Amino acid sequence: MITALDEEFEAYQYSLESSVWQESLPTFQFYASENVSSTPKVSVIIANFNNESYLNNMMDSLVQQTIGLEQLQIMFIDDKSTDDSLEIIRPYVEHYQSIEVYALDQNTGGAHGPRNVGILNARGDYLVFLDADDWYDLDALRYLSQLLDASGDDFAVSGLVQSRNGEISLKSKPYFYDGDFKNRSIQDLPAEFYGWLGPQAIMLRRSLVIDNNLHFVNQRVADDVTFFYEAMRFAKTITQGKELTTYLNRDADNVSLSKSINRQFMISWLRALSYINLTFPDDVSKERFLSRRIEWLIHDFCLKRDTGYKFSKNRLKDFKAQLDIYLGSLTFDPSPYFRNDFRKTAWQYLTKNDILGLYRFILLFSVRWVLNRKLGLKTRKGNLYYYPQLLPTLTETRLDAYAEAVSYADGKLKLNVFSYKKMVGFEIYDVKRPYDSRMQLSHQKDSENEYQITLPDDYDNNKKRFVVVFEDYSEMGVQGFRKVFIK
Known part of the structure; x- marks a missing residue:
């Protein structure tokens, strides 16, 4: 029996048994460098639409790759x-080898x-997908291809950082902290691994893609995460390697980024998750993947106020209705994987279909959040801190963690850490190099919440950051650290 969901999957070209996705692609105008390899090691697939401001940086990172241009097929595909x-x-095509341009005759919309x-x-043994506004470390493609050469795996991930207006932050925390x-x-990957599964910092064996008819579904959002999860x-x-390979561009003026999280965005994501849920068997990997993505949708379509889909009771009702349509067949509770109490409580309201209660909870929590972040108000119960309660009937919400500096003397920092999460250590890193400059610090536990940490003699608080790291890869700074350190 063909269901409405089956019809949607067919319309958006989800099927791995069909070649419709190939037949619907537009024609293109092709030109290339004078010298191109017939048997490249790596094919670099670049999707571009109106990214002129970023192309020089992206292309410079490719033509200088240490693997050598003769090993590459650089495919610039313009939508x-x-x-x-x-x-x-065009000047890159004229001055460098191994560059191919595919100028599509029609815009595909994504x-x-x-x-x-x-x-x-593509002709390479391996494939990478590079967004036209991102760029690679110069050793990226050599490093990733050697990882797959050595392991025999079909899928490799590596170090990823995010660049926002020149400020660099760590993106691939599970890769970095888990190591090589x-x-x-x-099935062994942590849930947080699925918090990011875009094209950046991933290399695939081409035969994996071809043999399984893998392709990107015909929708503007969620196509890449679906593709890479299927590949996994x-x-x-x-294979995972912790070395930094890829820079993810998140400049505030980047017009290629979708700034509109709207209802169609929501439906597209739910459709993609529904397909994964109905296609693959129930196991740990699917449970963790779906949980992280459901949590993200709850954040965007229940809790966030500043999206293209205006916050209201009707939005909450619609989200609940669409959640039931697309994911009503879930066989597990995703909320244990959620990052904080706020999202877990929202899920509880959704499962009870208490939209009015959810709406009230969100409005009141907004006030509690401001009171905590702006005024520092909180309540301590035992060894945990909570957001201000406001009303006795309101669900209690724990702070994820709270750390406060007590004193600093003779290179020893004393501080208290309160969290329901497991604390795994303390680190410092260079503000401008948050990936490869991280240093774990030795520490002594004096009581359940009290710690002593030895800081390096040359620690400079203007150039470095001190953070507490938790088991779920989250990290946080320490209240009052600058004050006690300067003293």
């Missing part, structure tokens, strides 16, 4: 840009179209 993207790329053109025309692995079962399912094991 009929209206800016000067193609003119910016990165899925150019990426699928790339899949069909090969032949790691996807067929790969079964992955």
Whole structure:
């Protein structure tokens, strides 16, 4: 029996048994460097639409790769840009080898179209998908390909940082903290691993993609996460390397980013998760993946106030109704994987279909959040801190963690840490190099909440950051640290 969901999956080209996705792609104009390899090691698939401001930085990072241009197939696939993207790329084609341009004759409306053109025309042993506004470390492609050469796996992940207006922050925390692995079962991956599963810092064996008819579904959002999760399912094991390879661009003026989290965005994500849920067997990997993504949707469509889908009771009702349509067949409770009490409580209201209670909870929590963040108000019960209660009938909400400095003398920092999460250590890192400059610090536990940490003699609080790290890869600063350190 064909259901309404089946019809949606067919309309958006989800099926791995069909070739419709290939037949619907537009034609393109092609030109290339004078010298291109017929047997490159790595094919770099670049989807571009109106990214002229970022193309020089991206292309410079490719033509200088230590693996050598003769090992690459650089595929610049333009989705009929209206800016000067193609003119910016043309000098690279003229001066460097191994660059191919695919100028699509029609705009496909998303990165899925150019990426699928790339899949069909790639020749490399390995594939990477690079957004046109991101860029690579110069050793990235050599490093990633050698990881797969050594492991025999079909899927590799590596170090990823986010750049926002020049400020760099760590993005791939599970890769970094877990360290180097090969032949790691996807069933062993922590839930936080699935907090990010975009194209950045991932390399695939091309035969994995071709043999399983993997492709990007025909929708603007959630196409990449669906693709890479499917790739993981067929790969079964992955290789991970903690070295930094990729820079994710999140500049505030980046027009290629979707700034509109709207109702269609919500439906697209729920459709993608529904397909994964109905296609793959119930196991730990699927449970963790779906849980992290459901939590993200709760954050965007229940809790956030400043999205393209205006916050209201009707939005909450709609989200609950669509959640039931697309994910009503869940066989597990995702909330134990959620990051904080706020999201867990929202899920409890949703499961009870108490939309009025959820609406009231969100409004009052907004006040509690401001009172805590702006005025420092909180309540301590035992060894945990809570947001201000406001009303006795309101659900209690724990602070994820709270750390406060007590004193600093002779290189020893004393502080208190309160959290329901397991604390795993203390680190310092360079503000400008938050990835490769991290240093774990030795510490002594004096009581359940009291710690002593030895800081390096040359610690500079203007250039470094001191953080507490928890088991779920989250980290936080310490209240009053600057005050006691300066003293």
